[in-house]
Amino acid sequence: ETGVTQSPTHLIKTRGQQVTLRCSSQSGHNTVSWYQQALGQGPQFIFQYYREEENGRGNFPPRFSGLQFPNYSSELNVNALELDDSALYLCASSKDRITDTQYFGPGTRLTVL
Amino acid sequence: AQSVAQPEDQVNVAEGNPLTVKCTYSVSGNPYLFWYVQYPNRGLQFLLKYITGDNLVKGSYGFEAEFNKSQTSFHLKKPSALVSDSALYFCAVRDPGSNYQLIWGAGTKLIIKP
Numbered sequence: 573e574t575g576v577t578q579s580p581t582h583l584i585k586t587r588g589q590q591v592t593l594r595c596s597s598q599s600g601h602n603t604v605s606w607y608q609q610a611l612g613q614g615p616q617f618i619f620q621y622y623r624e625e626e627n628g629r630g631n632f633p634p635r636f637s638g639l640q641f642p643n644y645s646s647e648l649n650v651n652a653l654e655l656d657d658s659a660l661y662l663c664a665s666s667k668d669r670i671t672d673t674q675y676f677g678p679g680t681r682l683t684v685l
Numbered sequence: 686a687q688s689v690a691q692p693e694d695q696v697n698v699a700e701g702n703p704l705t706v707k708c709t710y711s712v713s714g715n716p717y718l719f720w721y722v723q724y725p726n727r728g729l730q731f732l733l734k735y736i737t738g739d740n741l742v743k744g745s746y747g748f749e750a751e752f753n754k755s756q757t758s759f760h761l762k763k764p765s766a767l768v769s770d771s772a773l774y775f776c777a778v779r780d781p782g783s784n785y786q787l788i789w790g791a792g793t794k795l796i797i798k799p
Contacts, residue, residue, distance in 0.1 A: 574728075574730075605786075605787070613791060614775055614789035614790055614791045614792050615787075615789050616789075617786050617787060617788075617789075620784075620786065627784065628783070628784040628785070628786050662728055662729065669784075669785055670717070670779065671717055671736050673719070673731050673734055674719075674731075674787065675731060676721075676728040676729040676730070676731075678727060678728040679727075679728045681726075
């Protein structure tokens with residue numbers, strides 16, 4: 573196990589609703605990255621937080637937002653859910669944002685109906 | 686544009702035979718390269734990485750990968766495949782030109798037949 577935990581494991585929402593996903597980093601890690609993985613595809617980078625500040629963002633609309641807390645845990649918020657948001661959402665933590673390995677949590681499976 | 690290519694959607698290997706999963710990349714600057722494995726309905730598990738130094742990198746579960754700068758490749762290899770190696774394998778590269786975000790390949794499904 574990586575020491576990275578995510579909650580909830582599964583979630584079902586309806587279109588237009590809002591959702592919050594949570595991630596606890598591995599001890600000693602100050603960087604958290606979030607990814608969206610659609611079925612049968614590779615992960616797509618959403619954004620990264622380094623010491624509580626957003627440090628990079630992929631090609632996702634502003635309705636995808638996040639937070640990192642002083643203990644380096646993190647939240648991913650998605651507003652106005654769309655059917656295409658259905659995916660596995662992965663969180664990864666690392667000691668730094670450049671060379672260190674990212675260790676992944678088990679993911680949250682979001683289904684939007 | 687920065688990218689990672691895994692040219693094979695699926696690789697089939699008999700148990701006990703050597704396996705290779707291919708990865709090529711295109712980024713500006715020196716790449717930092719990673720391999721991960723994903724089992725069904727699970728998160729991604731780190732296998733190995735190349736940052737600098739020896740071009741042959743050894744990782745978890747007997748896997749290794751060779752960094753080839755001239756061919757911009759980072760192929761994953763194992764001398765003797767196990768049925769339990771069957772999974773989805775992803776190559777990823779940190780792109781210095783994009784704030785070091787990880788860029789991922791589409792994945793290669795590895796099937797090891799007994």
